[in-house]
Amino acid sequence: MQTKIEDMAHRLAEVPGVVAVLLGGSRARGEHRPDSDWDLGVYYRGALDLAALGALAGPGVEVAGPGGWGPWVDGGAWLSVDGVAVDWILRDADRVGRVWEDCREGRYEVGVQAGHPLGFWSPCYAGEVALGRVLADPSGELTDLRRRTADYPEALRQALTAGAWEAEFLVEAAAKGVERADALYVSLCLSRAVGVLVQALYAEDRRWCLNEKGALAVAETLPGAPPGFGPRVRALLGAPGATAERLAATVAEARLLVGETVAAIRARTTP
Template identity: 65%
Template sequence: MAERLAAVPGVRAVALGGSRARGTHRPDSDWDLGLYYRGDLDTGRLAALATEFAGTPVEVAGPGGWGPWVNGGAWLTVDGVAVDWILRDLDRVERVWSDCRAGRFEVGVQAGHPLGFWSPAYPGEVSLCRVLADAGGELTALRAETGHYPDALRDALVGAAWESDFSVAGARKSASGGDTLHVALCLSRAFGVLAQAMLGHARVWCVNEKGALAAASRLPSAPADFADRVTATLRGLDPAAVESAGTLVTEVRARLAE
């Protein structure tokens, strides 16, 4: 499949991503293929290939069809197995990688990413992928570069942890009035930002909110029972839970400053 996809005009490389690339998959996990392209992409050819592989018509979302960051792609079922094609603009990935090396990152609104799409996910995906087809060697070269986590990005993500305090302060104002939606959003944001900062501090690529809490809790710098305490707080969503969140934020930020 990767070789056929790589022959589509515009596609420069194809990579296996997600849990199957990292060896953390379950038997029912999807197969995620990243389609790295430059310039104009022949989505008509992609749709024809998708239909051939799936044995039924498949809609292919072109660049921007799935939002500003996830970009586009297709969901297929091939021989009873879920296979996702995910578009990635290689020019944009390289620009983001340049920003990350300079200590700059963005967080954009994106469907499917309740914490927002954190731009370091782009080079993180490359670093963690398995290159399947890459005639020009472009993605392979980029993967070698992203094997080193930039110190400037680490510092930027750790520095961004200040927002967790700000979010807890917002939750504190709303908790006494019973505004559970705002409290839940504030505390989820606080813990999501902490997870990004903790993983960045440890030079671990974070490509998605899914699994971020578990990954952060396994770090040597994580407070004791970090994941359990986050879970208990998000189940509470009352003033006591907000104070627990404040205590946890303080602990993590103190450890990040060490």
């Protein structure tokens, strides 16, 4: 299978508009299971020959062009090779480069994107390159970017850890939904608060956080996480409650956990 994926990557790199192909996801990090997907980042510039991509994908496979899947997960295709899922994910090479420069300056944004319930955090673009494995790169530009992203930018670390304040704000917002027993609003606020904390914990440890999947399991092991962070989060989000009384107790527990986590992060990042 590895040989077939590498051959596919080189054929993708020959498509007009494609500049490089990167193996991402658990396969690139050596954390995959036997049934894990193969994720191929297809980096392009300018006009992309969608007809050529479609011919390479084969009959019955729909290729979504730039923007077809949303503003951040650009487009791509879902294939099956020997019964194993292979995902092509388009990435605008120039946009990835701009995001990397933003990361170096401590700037980031969070966008709405299908499949990312806590939003798409722009540093993911740089993190994908840093943690991926270049399979085809005729010009060498993606290889060079991967070398540069190996060092996590201190400015980004400071910005994401400073952004942990939003978790405190969200807990207080959740409290406003308690009296009405608004379980949806409370749950959304607390889920978002945890997501913000996870991003901050990753950044404090100079780790790239790519998405929500599996992020808590890693975050609870990081140095900035307070004791019991993972189990406490699971208890909060697993059963927040349906009555005002139970929701109030959940918010109180969340307030304590968020306060401890933010304090721990600030203590580790303040000179």
